[in-house]
Amino acid sequence: MEAVDLDVRRHVYFSIVANGRPPTVAETAAAFELDMLEMEESYRRLHDAHALVLHPDSVEVWMANPFCFTPTPHRVRAGGREWTGTCAWDALGIPAALHTDGEVDSECACCGEPVRLGVENSELVEGADLLVHILVPARRWWDDIGFT
Amino acid sequence: MVFLRSEEHLARWLATNRFEAGATLTATKMSELSRLWWGSRLDAGWRPRAPQESQAILDSLGLSGEFWQL
Numbered sequence: 001m002e003a004v005d006l007d008v009r010r011h012v013y014f015s016i017v018a019n020g021r022p023p024t025v026a027e028t029a030a031a032f033e034l035d036m037l038e039m040e041e042s043y044r045r046l047h048d049a050h051a052l053v054l055h056p057d058s059v060e061v062w063m064a065n066p067f068c069f070t071p072t073p074h075r076v077r078a079g080g081r082e083w084t085g086t087c088a089w090d091a092l093g094i095p096a097a098l099h100t101d102g103e104v105d106s107e108c109a110c111c112g113e114p115v116r117l118g119v120e121n122s123e124l125v126e127g128a129d130l131l132v133h134i135l136v137p138a139r140r141w142w143d144d145i146g147f148t
Numbered sequence: 149m150v151f152l153r154s155e156e157h158l159a160r161w162l163a164t165n166r167f168e169a170g171a172t173l174t175a176t177k178m179s180e181l182s183r184l185w186w187g188s189r190l191d192a193g194w195r196p197r198a199p200q201e202s203q204a205i206l207d208s209l210g211l212s213g214e215f216w217q218l
Contacts, residue, residue: 093186
């Protein structure tokens with residue numbers, strides 16, 4: 001991965017933590033004093049390297065895993081903000097990434113009943129009776145990351 | 149990757165959607181995996197993990213076998 005792409009990725013993630021949303025390509029281009037096309041190419045390289053996930057047919061950030069920027073059933077409170085997790089794994093990954101306690105409000109995929117999980121001091125302290133199911137084998141996780 | 153309330157709900161969800169079963173983890177195991185998998189994601193010196201490093205994380209939690217091969 002090119003050094004500039006690592007810097008761009010770090011900027012995107014740190015902006016997410018600071019602002020609760022990913023920066024646009026224009027904002028990142030301005031921060032790096034690069035033109036839009038150069039920054040779009042960097043975003044696309046990060047997408048191709050699975051370091052970010054862009055919306056189909058755009059250069060807007062869809063996921064900077066474990067953070068997601070479209071609605072899902074997985075809502076997370078951690079680090080003084082509310083977040084969205086892409087999936088069950090990512091929802092629990094948000095407090096882990098932020099190194100903080102957190103609460104996950106989600107639902108049972110079968111019945112839709114609300115479920116809550118709590119993480120304190122890196123330990124699951126609420127929701128330990130729940131299960132997580134992964135349908136897609138690891139080798140195929142990136143074939144369709146939205147479904148995975 | 150979804151939450152389910154019980155084995156019964158899991159079986160019903162798979163049957164209703166005609167999904168082939170994958171792998172099931174307890175929420176506690178998933179929390180441990182999340183801590184190891186995502187814990188370095190915001191490190192200033194983050195670098196992409198080599199596949200064998202990611203595989204080692206899975207192995208460390210006993211997540212082995214064909215399903216977990218990256």
